[in-house]
Amino acid sequence: xxxxxxxxxxxxxxxxxxxxxxxxxxxxxxxxxxxxxxxxxxxxxxxxxxxxxxxxxxxxxxxxxxxxxxxxxxxxxxxxxxxxxxxxxxxx
Numbered sequence: 602x603x604x605x606x607x608x609x610x611x612x613x614x615x616x617x618x619x620x621x622x623x624x625x626x627x628x629x630x631x632x633x634x635x636x637x638x639x640x641x642x643x644x645x646x647x648x649x650x651x652x653x654x655x656x657x658x659x660x661x662x663x664x665x666x667x668x669x670x671x672x673x674x675x676x677x678x679x680x681x682x683x684x685x686x687x688x689x690x691x692x693x
Contacts, residue, residue, distance in 0.1 A: 607632065607635070608632055613630050613631075613632060614630075616630055617629070617630035631644075633662070633666075638666070638669045638670055638673050639670065639673070641666040641669070641670070642666050642667060642669075642670035644666075645662075645663045645666045645667065
């Protein structure tokens with residue numbers, strides 16, 4: 602949600618290690634910009650914001666995540682209906 606460059610996996614790993622050292626517990630650190638639509642929606646729905654430097658950008662990200670998730674569900678509902686009707690993922 603920042604205007605800064607994307608973090609590469611090594612940078613994310615190092616930041617997670619620093620946080621783990623500070624918190625004295627394991628930390629999973631995810632770049633939500635790179636995460637799947639489903640994971641983004643799950644985090645936005647069930648997660649807890651612990652720090653936010655730009656409330657407007659956070660709200661825009663959350664709205665986009667939910668919109669993309671709703672669109673995904675609409676698109677796959679047709680596929681799931683066909684699977685349900687045919688009784689097979691691969692068709693007959």
